[in-house]
Amino acid sequence: MIKVEALTRSFGAKRAVDDISFEVARGEVLGFLGPNGAGKSTTMRMITGFIPPSGGKVSVCGFDVVDHPLEAKRRIGYLPESAPSYSDMSVIAFLNFAADMRGLRGDLRKQAIRRVVQTCHLDSVLGQTIDTLSKGFRHRTCLAQSIIHDPEVLILDEPTDGLDPNQKHEVRELIRTMGKTKAIIFSTHILEEVEAVCDRAIIIDRGRIVANGTPAELKAGAPSGRLEDFFRSITRSDTVQHAEAGAQA
């Protein structure tokens, strides 16, 4: 469903994403791990067509994101990092807009909105301005937007960031349920989440894939058998990177 080939992206002289390739099939949930600034968001932005790649290819359901952007985008649901939304709008107005933009009309639109409102527990805040909502509700409003058209492919950039433990649990459950019929990529910093939800995980560091396997395989890579130790053994913290950059200069 999602095919990424030799994907590369430079910002000036810096290579944010360097020759990344992987595939995600229908019914698979892929966890995307890596330190801050490793290139997770940049990769996701290229898959969703927000920024063009400097090199390589992305295709979604067989449609090249650069050559057939509309066909690809129709099949993608996207939750950007920090879950942005139009803060002046009410929740229902925002969902109506999202449904409009997905070409949903009439009964189909009513059903879609009813479904996401139920799924994301938004019934109690429908008339409220997004500005006035708590972080959890704002987050779920943006999540609702991403699944309103029941996309085949879901790209979720840190979907549990900033949520309380109950909300985190609910989002994980949701990802797991939807993962049975969709192809999902989600990024996270919480390693237990990967074990709980993902079929497979990719760890990237400084723009490159440094590990790719099932959670069990990754855990086996550390003597202690803990995912966290494995993660720390193959990625570098940004303080180390800075120290090195300083030494080179």
Added chain:
Amino acid sequence: MNAPDMNAAVTAASNPPVLSAWAAIKAIAKRELSAYFESPVAYVFLVIYLLLAGFFTFTFGGFFERGEASLGAFFNWLPWLFLFLVPAVGMRLWAEEQRLGTLELLLTLPITTWQAILGKFLASWLFLGIALLLTFPVVLTVNVLGDPDNGVIAAGYVGAMLLAGAYLAIACMTSALSRNQVVSFILAVVLCLLLVLVGFAPVTDLLSRWFGPVVIEAIAAFSVVTHYDGFQKGVLDSRDLLYFLSVIFFSLFATGVIIRDRRAG
């Protein structure tokens, strides 16, 4: 969270609905227009605009002193009034999207950048049209007091609408340049001012000291005032129309290039 309905999932997903270009533009415009009215911005703007328009018309414009039944007093000041008010309407169009991060949502929807630009522009233009329509009491006043040529007044409104469109397209372009609305506002005012000044009599008089009339005329041809004046005389000249439409087209095209370049990094 509850499990989504799986049957609906399969049918809807296999063949996602296609949004026509016009439907996409309309949906964007609808959201944009309601954004004006859902915040106090629209009302504050309308009140200030109508107050200032009335003030200029009846004081500096010399509405009564003119001794003629026309809207000259009203239209004469519009290029200056719009100079500040139109960029105020347009400054948020793209700057706000960049600040909120919603640009990422907007541009990952199944629409082209062109459709988004056009939808936003048309919504704001329509809003300015509403503001202009609300000046109808001035039209009623001259019709009560005298016997004006309503054809000239209609042409005047067409010119005012085109002027607003040209300023707005420029504000749209500068709005794409920055996530800061103040920066985009100031840039738009400066650019619009430039387009006013090159045709403004005191400036052309000054320039005529150094340049011949051919050069002055060529420079003045770039001015909104030169082309706006024709409409105020009741003349609908296709060249004036073409001028305004090209300013609009060029600025919106530049908006598209800026947005693409900012994403390309």
